[in-house]
Amino acid sequence: MEIVLENFPQEVQVTAAMEEIVKKVLNKVAELYGLEEDAEVGVTLTDNEYIKELNTKYRNKECSTDVLSFALNEGEEPEIVDGPSVNLIGDIIISVETAQMQAEEYGHSLERELAFLTVHGMMHLLGYDHIEEEDRIEMRKEEEYVLGELGIPRK
Secondary structure, eight states: OEEEEEESSTTSOOOHHHHHHHHHHHHHHHHHTTOOTTEEEEEEEEOHHHHHHHHHHHHOOOSOOSEEEEESSOSOOOOOTTOOOOEEEEEEEEEHHHHHHHHHHHTSOHHHHHHHHHHHHHHHHTTOOOSSHHHHHHHHHHHHHHHHHTTOOOO
16 A cells, blocks of 8 residues: 655654654555555644644534544546556544644553554544444444554553
């Protein structure tokens, strides 16, 4: 699976360890859920201001959040003839600021929090949600499965 990783705005401090954990999680999800090599996921590590802007624009919620997911393979999209053979799964946007605050709040590392937010975002791209309690339980089970396979247990 191809992973396109960026930080925006450029002032957002992203370390090699942060990039590594995001890629590690996405590659494990690809392995566990049978995503093909032509699959592509974009990840943007950002700040609270930018994620609030997106949350307001696309979800009508005027507040920042920890992670947003935008699935690109939902619905009835027209077939692209003679285009590149890439399966665009979607985009995950993670607020590094919120991840840092939540890591402190929950008493674990920033890398662990980023791992959770990455797998959470990816589960949304794969069609899971947490609107109904039954769905929330199923999604959490899948998240914990992936994190367990990575050796990142829940504290």
